[in-house]
Amino acid sequence: MSVTGEASDAAEIPLLDDVVDGVIDYKGRPVARSKFGRWRSASFIIGVEVAERFAYYGISSNLISYLTGPLGQSTATAAENVNAWSGTASLLPLLGAFVADSFLGRYRTIIFSSLLYILGLGLLTLSAVLPSFSSSDCLNATNVSPCSPPQLQVVFFFFSLYLVAVAQGGHKPCVQAFGADQFDSQDPQERKAKSSFFNWWYFSLCAGTLTTLWILNYIQDNLSWGLGFGIPCIMMVFALAIFLLGSITYRFGIKSEEKSPIIRIGRVFVQAARNWRTTSSAIAMEEEAKGILPHPGSDQFKFLNKALLAPDGSKEEGKVCSINEVEDAKAVLRLVPIWTTCLVYAIVFAQSSTFFTKQGATMDRSIGPSFDIPAATLQSFISLSIIVFIPIYDRLFVAIARAITQEPLGITMLQRVGTGLLFSTISMVIAAMVEGKRLETAIKYGLVDKPKETVPMSIWWLVPQYAFFGIADVFTMVGLQEFFYDQMPSELKSVGLSLYLSIFGVGSFLSSFLISVVENITGRDGQESWFSSNLNRAHIDYFYWLLAGLSAVALVAYVYFAKTYIYRKECTI
DSSP: OOOOOOOOOGGGSOOGGGEEEEEEOTTSOEEETTTSSHHHHHHHHHHHHHHHHHHHHHHHTTHHHHHHTTTOOOHHHHHHHHHHHHHHHHHHHHHHHHHIIIIIOHHHHHHHHHHHHHHHHHHHHHHHHSHHHHTOOTTOTTOOSOOOOOHHHHHHHHHHHHHHHHHHHHHHHHHHHHHHTTSOTTSHHHHHHHHHHHHHHHHHHHHHHHHIIIIIHHHHHHTOHHHHHHHHHHHHHHHHHHHHHTGGGOOEEOOOSSOOHHHHHHHHHHHHHHTTTOOHHHHHHHHHHHTOOOOTTTTTTGGGGGGGSOTTSOOOBTTBOOHHHHHHHHHHHHHHHHHHHTHHHHHHHHHTTTHHHHHHHTEEOEETTTEEOOGGGGGHHHHHHHHHHHHHIIIIIHHHHHHHHOOTTSSOHHHHHHHHHHHHHHHHHHHHHHHHHHHHHHHHTTOTTOTTSOEEEEGGGGHHHHHHHHHHHHHHHHHHHHHHHHTSOGGGHHHHHHHHHHHHHHHHHHHHHHHHHHHHHHTGGGOOOTTOSSTTTOOHHHHHHHHHHHHHHHHHHHHHHHHHOOOOTTOOO
16 A cells, blocks of 8 residues: 555645644545544554564464474573574564665555565464474373474474564564554654553553463463464464554655665764764864754763764765764664663563473463463463553553652653563562472472472462563563653664664573573583473572572663663653
């Protein structure tokens, strides 16, 4: 569907006081505030993302069980593969956002990514139903040694899995940014609605994830992996249909004829590097001659001001960077310390779908005489705590905090993120204590060398660590989404959200690297490593204590950088 074209007849053009600046409708006409965008359009987009998250978590939440089951991998290897895939899926949005913001636009990128998503999920389903998997004896209870299906089939599975990651890389940053674009930041009421959008966006995502954890994990563990992968494929077909259905209501940004915003900002760093010998007095004279007004944070990263001059002293337009380009580059650079100090949070986040799940698989999961809860389903308590707490946060906490702090949003975005970092640290402390209790129980009942026997300890012991992590998500995850969207230049909103996602991509790789290092150190000389496949001889509790310590250190560093952070000029909080 075209989003460009000539304006319609004058009778169809909205009144000037109702026009939203800088956006058009699907036919290229000026947009009336009362008829386009806002919650009606956002609802279509939220619906798309609910279906996409249903599909994504239908794969990721129980992936470690598939790798250690039909693929016959060890616990440590499977955890590393899950982290590698999750990391890739979280880093690829940087590429997807670049393509969207520089070439295709968010709307078209979402459509192409959805089609690729459907293809990847279809191939993944096919890989799970091939005959050699069903005939594999890897799941035989009497077979305790690792075994694998044919190598070609494994390659086909991972090709399909990473195709989904590529599709998600284009889909994820664009959908949320496109949803936020339906609200005008220059309008006070719509700005408040945009802040609520991020809360209810995450609320809806967690509702979709919760459905996945309750339904798909049971299907995958008890019925069929092919069906468990096939249902997400069908959901993505519906998601694309819903998205296209809302096209006539969307607000579309007017594509700039200027160079790619990423290229323009990158040029600032290149120009500043070329001018590294230029004196600060020359730059000050140039600024004064242009009548440049100071921006918030102009005194930071002064070395970038050297991009205002050409190496040969020329001031010809096109050879030097503008003050706005320099300030945009500084705004991006100011995000780096916040991005870096949140990496440990991402490492902690990776454990909820790996070691948390393996813990639960060893414990008493029975409800009644004949039903066992799938271990991965306990991740639903993260979603449940989010679903319960987000309305409390949005309707009660913000109102109370606003009355106390006089901040429009109750607390600043960085204060919100920091609060979540504290909760995630507490979550890891609880996880370490519970795992210590599980190991004591295994020793007490003589189950140390009987890894297939159920440890007589209820799986409900794991609920607090999941619940605290869910509360941490309400603060940190949503706070980071809003922060990286709000603090990026207007042309780079998709890139801002991809930077937020890249925290979890790099964090997943760091988690995989940390697991590998710890396993090599603790598994020397034939000793059982902290990540032994026999969890009753492993010491995941030690790993959790290590993560709790790293989280505490990262929180201290974060508080320091958050206090010195200078918000962009248009930000009012």
